[in-house]
Amino acid sequence: TQDLVESGGGSVQAGGSLRLSCTGLASSYRRFCMGWFRQRSGTVERAGVAAIERNGTTSIIDYVKGRFTIAHDVATYTLYLEMNNLKPEDSGMYFCASDGPQTCPYVPGPYEYVHWGQGTPVTVSS
Secondary structure (H helix, E strand, O other), X not given: OOOEEEEOOEEEEOOOOEEEEEEOOHHHOOXXXXXXXXXXXXXXXXXXXXXXOOOOOEEEOHHHOOOEEEEEEOOOOEEEEEEOOOOHHXXXXXXXXXXXXXXXXOOXXXXXXXXXXXXXXXXXXX
């Protein structure tokens, strides 16, 4: 099993930036896709935001293209989500996920991942 731990969430004003981190990925690192999901307050659905393959190829939803970047650090087995020019609609709980499909030319759905963290909250005020 993996214990994924997210960090880096917080409260910012619109236009601000946050960098989310996810650790605990060592056992499956670079063998399968890893990704980030957002769950808006009061909802149960987790929407895929971005994913990264073992070779570094990334996929990202259109809504955040040009603002969000997914990356990983090979040396520390850490997954990142760099979020810039944040909007109030970006608010929610952000989760990292691991052991996804072997390739992810699109952003996989939540059912395609095995391991999840507990989430880190992001609040963007206008």
